[in-house]
Amino acid sequence: MSLLPVARRVAPRCNLARAFASKTPFAAPTASVYRVFDRAAKRTQKDRAASRDGGERSRTVEYVRDEVADRMMERLLDIKRRFDTIVDLGSGSGHFSKLLEPDKTRKVIMIDSSGQTLNRDPDDDFEVQLERVQGDEEDLLGILPRNSQEAIVSCLSLHWVNDLPGTLVQIRETLKPDGLFLGAMFGGDTLFELRSALQLAEVDREGGISPHVSPMTDTKDMSNLLGRAGFTLLTVDTDEVRVGYPSMWELIEDLKDMGEGNAIVGRRHFLHRDTLAAASAIYQELHGNKDGSIPATFQVIYMIGWKPSPTQPKPLERGSAQTSLKDVL
Template sequence: MALRLAPKFKRVALHTRNFAAISSNSPHPSLNTVGPYQVFDRNAKRLQKDRAAAHDSGEKSRTVDYVRNEVADRMMERFLDIKRNFDTIVDLGSGPGHFTRLLETDKVKKSVMIDSSEVTLNRDPDSEFEVEVERVVADEEHLLETIDRNSQDAIVSCLSLHWVNDLPGVLIQIKEALKPDGLFLGAMLGGDTLFELRTSLQLAEVEREGGISPHVSPMTDTRDISNLLGRAGFTLLTVDIDEVKVAYPSMWELIEDLQDMGEGNAVIGRRNVIPRDTLAAASAIYKEMHGNEDGSIPATFQVIYMIGWKPAPSQPKPLERGTGKTNLKEVL
C-alpha cells in the first residue's frame, strides 16, 4: 500500500449542494431495532465505532483523529469567544473526547461525556484530560432518558449529530435539557461532505453495473440548520460553515481511514460488498475528476457550526418595529 501523505488542512470558499434533511416524527426506537422512519442503522454505527476503537488497542483509531481534532479546535475557538465560565458541560456524542481534551479548568470544571459506543468512550485515560470527566454510555437519540430537563448550563456536540435519525427531535431534547439561558454549541458534517467520493462511486456503478446505491450517507443541508434550531426553540442563533480538506495518496487510503474513524456507511439498505472492479473504476474516476497536481486526491469535509441559547427572560430582545431613532438614510 502506498504511504499515506500527511493530512493537509485548508480553509476554502464554499459551494452548497442540496441533500435531504433528516427529519422524523417517529417514536424513538431502541438501539437494537430499526424503526419505520429511520435512515441510519444505529446499532450498526455503534458496532463500527466499537471495532474502530478496539483495533490495535486504539492506536489505529488515534492515527485518524485528525479531522475530529481539527473540528474540535475550531469549535473551541467559538467556545472561548463566549465570556462565561461553566461548572459542568455535557459533551454529547463525545467519542473519546476530542473536544473535552481541549477544555481548561479556568473555563470548565467538569465534562460529562456521552456516547453510544462504550469502547470509543473509554479509549483514552483520564490523565489526558485537564478537567474532571464523567463517562456515560447512552444513545444520543435518547438524551432526556439520561439527562434531566432544565439541568445543564451547556451542551456541546462535536461531529456526532450527522448520524442521528431524528435531528429535530434531538435538538428539542438538547434544548429541554438546558437550563434557561443555557448554551448549545455543535458541529456536524454538512451535505457537501465527501462529494468527491460520492460522485466517483456513483459514476463507477453506472458504468460497471448500470445503477447506483447509497455509499455515502445523506446529510443535512446547511440552509436547514437555522430553521431546525429555531423550530427546536433556540434563540440568538449563530450558524456558519467551514471546510476541512485532506489530501490522500488515493481513494483506497481515504476509505481505509474512514473505516478506522468509525465513519463507515450505516444507511439502512446499504450494500455490504462493492465489486473490486467497481472500486477500481471509482478510484480512477476520482483521480481524473478531482485529483491534485501532485497526484494526490482531495477529500472535503464540510462542517456546519451552530450556536443556540435556551430562551430566558434576561436575554436581550429585538426592539419593536418603529421604535428606532436613527434614520437609515442618514447612515447611508
C-alpha cells in the same frame, strides 16, 4: 463509506476556507421515526475501530475531528461565560473535551453510544473533572433530566442521528433557561468527490447506484431546524477542510479505522473489486491533484443556539428607534 478519512501516509493539507423537516415546533420526539441509519451497526463499527491495536489505529486518523474540535473551542472561548458543567454529546474519545480548561468549566460529561470509544483514553488526557456515560444521543432525556444543564456541545456526532429535529428538541429540553448549545456536523457537500466517483463507477459497471455516503443536512436547513426546535439567538456558519490522500484506497481504509463506515439501513455490505477500481480511476481523473494524490472535502456546519430565557436580550419593537439612520450616515 462515509465521512472522516485522514491520510496517514501523506501529511494532510488543510484549506479551511439529510434535510429533515419538523412540522410542529417544540414537539417532543415521537417513537415513529423514519430510520435512515442502523444505530446498532454504527455502535459496533465504532467499538471495533476503537479496539484495533489498543486504539492506536483510530488515533492516527483523527485529524479532521481534532481540527473541528479546535474551531469549536474558538467559538466557545468567544462566549464570555464560565460553565460549571458541560455535556459533550456524542463525544467519541473526547476530541473536544480534551481542550476544556478549568477557567472555562469545572466538569465535562461525555456521552457516547460506543463504550470502547468512550473509554479509549485515560483520565490523565483531560484537564477538567470527567464523567463518562454510555448512552444513545437519540435518547438524551433518558440520560439527563430536563432543565438540568448549562451547556451541551456536540462535535461531529449528529450526522448519524435518525431524528435530528427530535434530538435538537431533547437538547433544548435538557438545557436550563439561557443554556448554550454549540455543535458541529458535516454538511451536504462532504465527500462529494467520493460520492460522484462511486456513483459513476456503479452506473458503468453495474447499471445502477446504491447509497455509500450518508445523507447530510444542507446548510440552509440548520437555522430553520434550530428555530423549530425552540432555540433563539442563532448563529450558523460553514467551513471546509480539504485533506490529501495517496489514493481512494487509503481514504476507504481510514474510514474503516475511524468507525465511520456505511451504516445506512438496507446498505450493500460489499462492492465488487472492479467497481472500486473503476471508482478509484474516476476519482483520480475528475478530482486528482497534479502530484498524483487526491483531495477529500469536508463541509462543516457550526451552530450556536440558546434556550429562551426572560433574561436574554430582546430586539426592540419595530419603529421604536430614537436615532434616524439618515443622521448616522
